[in-house]
Amino acid sequence: xxxxxxxxxxxxxxxxxAELMFRHGVAGTSTPAIRDAAGVSSSQIYHYFADKEALTSxxxxxxxxxxxxxxxxxxxxxxxxxxxxxxxxxxxxIQRELECAGGCPLGSLSSELAEHDPDARAALADSFSRWxxxxxDGLRQLIEHGVLRAEADPDKLALAMLAALQGGLLxxxxxxxxxxxxxGLDTIIDRIEQYTIT
Amino acid sequence: xxxxxxxxxxxxxxxxxAELMFRHGVAGTSTPAIRDAAGVSSSQIYHYFADKEALTSxxxxxxxxxxxxxxxxxxxxxxxxxxxxxxxxxxxxIQRELECAGGCPLGSLSSELAEHDPDARAALADSFSRWxxxxxDGLRQLIEHGVLRAEADPDKLALAMLAALQGGLLxxxxxxxxxxxxxGLDTIIDRIEQYTIT
DNA sequence: GATCGATTGGATCGTCAAGTCCAAAATTGT
DNA sequence: ACAATTTTGGACTTGACGATCCAATCGATC
Numbered sequence: 240x241x242x243x244x245x246x247x248x249x250x251x252x253x254x255x256x257a258e259l260m261f262r263h264g265v266a267g268t269s270t271p272a273i274r275d276a277a278g279v280s281s282s283q284i285y286h287y288f289a290d291k292e293a294l295t296s297x298x299x300x301x302x303x304x305x306x307x308x309x310x311x312x313x314x315x316x317x318x319x320x321x322x323x324x325x326x327x328x329x330x331x332x333i334q335r336e337l338e339c340a341g342g343c344p345l346g347s348l349s350s351e352l353a354e355h356d357p358d359a360r361a362a363l364a365d366s367f368s369r370w371x372x373x374x375x376d377g378l379r380q381l382i383e384h385g386v387l388r389a390e391a392d393p394d395k396l397a398l399a400m401l402a403a404l405q406g407g408l409l410x411x412x413x414x415x416x417x418x419x420x421x422x423g424l425d426t427i428i429d430r431i432e433q434y435t436i437t
Numbered sequence: 438x439x440x441x442x443x444x445x446x447x448x449x450x451x452x453x454x455a456e457l458m459f460r461h462g463v464a465g466t467s468t469p470a471i472r473d474a475a476g477v478s479s480s481q482i483y484h485y486f487a488d489k490e491a492l493t494s495x496x497x498x499x500x501x502x503x504x505x506x507x508x509x510x511x512x513x514x515x516x517x518x519x520x521x522x523x524x525x526x527x528x529x530x531i532q533r534e535l536e537c538a539g540g541c542p543l544g545s546l547s548s549e550l551a552e553h554d555p556d557a558r559a560a561l562a563d564s565f566s567r568w569x570x571x572x573x574d575g576l577r578q579l580i581e582h583g584v585l586r587a588e589a590d591p592d593k594l595a596l597a598m599l600a601a602l603q604g605g606l607l608x609x610x611x612x613x614x615x616x617x618x619x620x621g622l623d624t625i626i627d628r629i630e631q632y633t634i635t
Numbered sequence: 636g637a638t639c640g641a642t643t644g645g646a647t648c649g650t651c652a653a654g655t656c657c658a659a660a661a662t663t664g665t
Numbered sequence: 666a667c668a669a670t671t672t673t674g675g676a677c678t679t680g681a682c683g684a685t686c687c688a689a690t691c692g693a694t695c
Contacts, residue, residue, distance in 0.1 A: 240663095240670075240671075241671080242662070242663075242670095242671065242672080244661085244662080244671090244672075245671065245672065248672080248673090262552065263552065263553060264464070264549060264552070264553070266462070266464030266465065266549075267464065267553060269651080269652055269653085270652070270653060270654080271651085271652070271653090279673080279674095280673060280674045280675060281653095281654080281655090281674085281675070281676095282655085282656085282657095282672090282673065282674070282675075283672075283673065283674085284654095285653090285654065285655080286671090286672070286673080290653080290654075291652095291653070291654090340552060341552060342548060342551070346548070346607055347548050349607060349610065349611045350540060350544065350545050350548035350549065350607060350610070351462060351548065351549060353540070353610045353611050354460060354461065354462070354538060354539065354610075355461060355462070355465060360611060360613075363611050364611045364612045364613070367608055367611055367612060368612070371617075395620045395623070395624065396620075396624060398608075398616060398617045398620035398621065399601065399617075399620040399621045399623070399624035399625075401604065401608065401617065402600075402601050402604035402605040402607075402608055402617045402618065402620065402621030403597065403600050403601045403604055403621060403625075404604060405603070405604035405607050405608060406599065406600035406601055406602060406603035406604025406605065406606075406607065406621070407600040407604065408604075409544055409547060409548060409600075409603050409604065409607065410565055410596075410599065410600055410603060412547070412548070412551045412552075413547045413551055413558060413561050413562045413565055414562045414565060414566070415558075415562070418596060419565075419569075419596045419597075419599065419600045420600065422593045422594075422596035422597040422600065423596065423597045423600030423601060423604070425593070425597070426593065426594060426597035426625055426628055427597075427601075427624055427625075427628075429628060430624055430625075430627060430628040433631065438640075438641070439641080440641065440642080440692080440693080442641085442642075442691090442692085446642080446643090467681075467682055467683085468682070468683060468684080469681085469682070469683090477643080477644095478643060478644045478645060479644085479645070479646095479683090479684080479685090480642090480643065480644070480645080480685085480686085480687095481642075481643065481644085482684095483683090483684065483685075484641090484642070484643080488683080488684075489682095489683070489684090
């Protein structure tokens with residue numbers, strides 16, 4: 240059983256852990272650091288989570304909820320090429336605001352955990368699938384609305400878009416400028432635009 | 438002064454460290470593990486490298502030499518869309534052979550180190566620039582050979598290709614299949630192909 | 636073959652992180 | 666109010682990792 244107060248404490252821990260892991264990576268985030276950032280004691284972390292791996296798993300779920308839910312909401316309303324470009328501007332804008340630091344929280348977690356934590360890898364694969372499906376559904380709407388021709392392959396284009404997005408974020412993190420992210424997204428959108436019904 | 442024998446030892450350490458860091462990440466690779474894998478003693482690591490950060494820096498240079506040099510060689514000979522697709526097949530084939538494990542060594546290093554080691558970030562940004570330039574030069578050759586129209590923007594398309602490549606590798610690592618990598622590269626090449634002179 | 640720097644082995648140190656433990660305090664239900 | 670359960674504080678244990686130290690050995694050069 241867990242009370243409302245306990246739930247709040249649990250969430251405070253996950254929130255602090257997510258923040259620290261985004262900024263310093265999973266391995267670079269110690270449980271003492273999480274304890275201090277969340278303003279709790281050591282025992283509380285292990286009261287709510289079996290070990291650091293379980294906490295990391297909760298952080299993955301938390302970031303997925305933040306990011307993928309938001310993406311689904313925005314992409315669900317795409318009904319024109321202009322709306323797709325507006326989505327692109329949103330993504331680029333977020334990265335610019337962060338001064339290209341940190342990359343994608345999910346991408347970073349995946350890169351760090353994929354080889355050494357199979358459960359985390361599977362969870363992140365699922366997050367990426369949801370994200371890709373959201374893009375695909377946006378493209379399907381464009382076909383249904385008569386914006387794009389039916390020959391366009393929404394599955395393939397969505398995967399390509401997600402790849403360009405993740406790679407663009409990774410490169411912008413390394414190069415500290417968003418040009419690769421912009422070039423990647425713009426080029427995929429240009430390709431999509433060629434299916435436009437004129 | 439460093440003798441040939443010392444040089445060989447140094448290289449053995451870098452090679453072992455690169456291998457371990459590729460499989461387990463930088464933080465997941467301890468100096469005792471490197472010592473054992475390289476068959477040297479602790480003191481030798483610190484005889485040839487100031488600290489783990491310096492060794493990591495050597496690993497970045499090593500991976501850059503392996504990967505980017507090879508990419509420059511292959512991309513330097515691109516003279517047709519078919520050759521570009523052959524390069525795509527090469528990249529996808531490598532990832533398939535590794536069963537999509539590990540992602541891109543440079544991408545993984547970048548994701549892990551970018552925020553916490555500024556020198557490593559700069560070195561990796563440089564590696565990515567070289568890689569992007571190699572792609573760009575391949576595309577420029579296609580224009581010069583009259584395969585593509587001059588309107589094609591090789592800089593932008595090369596950045597997009599590199600983003601799709603890195604993102605595709607990251608997603609294939611998480612999802613344990615190469616479909617995102619293939620979709621990403623194919624979509625960018627499809628876009629490039631539309632600049633073909635018919 | 637003597638000299639001197641380069642190389643090597645391996646014990647060792649200090650630090651810090653993950654995780655445990657137990658008792659105290661707070662909260663809940665009756 | 667009281668019992669049961671949850672929540673909390675913080676000291677503590679254990680182990681590993683990065684890094685150091687020093688003596689021993691190797692090998693090139695004169």
